[in-house]
Amino acid sequence: MEWNDRLAAARKAAGLSQEQLGERLDVTRQAVSKWESGQATPDVLTAARLCEVLHISADYLLLGKNEASSGPEAYTPPDTCPCCGREVPGSICPACGYPKPEQPPRGPQYAILVSNLSWSGSQLAEEDLVRYCGFSKADAAAFVQQMKEDNYGTRLLLRRGLTDTAAQWIASHIRRQLFSIRIVEDCGESEDTLRTKASAMELPASPPKSGIGFWGVVGAVIVALLILSLF
Structure with missing residues (x-):
């Protein structure tokens, strides 16, 4: 595998498009595309930044050394949940239900x-x-x-x-x-x-709660009594 192929594989493993990677490096999508096709190579500082963003070593990216231990596929998920901090013996936190991450943390x-x-x-x-x-x-x-x-x-x-x-x-x-x-x-x-900081993202939708709750039960009882009164 050539260095440009390793770059493309690392980018995909990080879940980034060429445009998203370019934004993090302050370069164009076309520049990333040329790197991955082997038409151009990044300068030393940009290559170092690539390794930082993609969580890979320079030896892996440029020389292909220690590919088994340095590539993105070697990421080891944490033993504790990123949300509640409890130990996660399997793939899902038994306390809060958060799935154990399969890729290294990225972004802010x-x-x-x-x-x-x-x-x-x-x-x-x-x-x-x-x-x-x-x-x-x-x-x-x-x-x-x-x-x-x-x-x-x-x-x-x-x-x-x-x-x-x-x-x-x-x-x-x-x-x-x-x-x-x-x-x-x-x-x-x-x-x-x-x-004092402004919101950085919209709040996600809340999952539906199980059961109809107290007032749902009250409403159901009232409806049932009204139906019975008709007979």
Whole structure:
């Protein structure tokens, strides 16, 4: 396999199009296409940046050395869940349900901010923090109490250093009727700075909850009684 073939394979393994890779390197899609077809070669600084973006070694990209251990296919998934931090013995976290990543993290990191906790939702909020964010019961109770003491207006940092998919997973599963959620880009700033940042992505759709809930049951009973009254 030639270096340009290794480049194309590494790009595809990272889930990037030629245009997306070019954007991260500040070059055109045409430049990436010429590299992968062998019509041109990147300069030294760009080659180093390529290795950083694609999570491969320069020896692998340029010389094909240690291909078995340096290529993107050698990525070893983490032993702990990126969302809740618990050990993941299989392919899916047994606690929060997040799938173990099969590719190395790429792109920017994100943080989740929450505010405006519902007065009646303290217990459910604590359950979500324990399940999806890896809080202990004591830490979840303290976090919820802090939200109450902050008069429901201050944004508190829930989690940071997340990949885009991990941030979306947490945001889609903690109950939005309990929390007001914002996802911001995490560039290593202080917590105070993170709280002032604008949203970096739209919130994902929440998965449907199982069951019809208390008011659904009440409505079903009322409908049943009305039907019976007609006979």
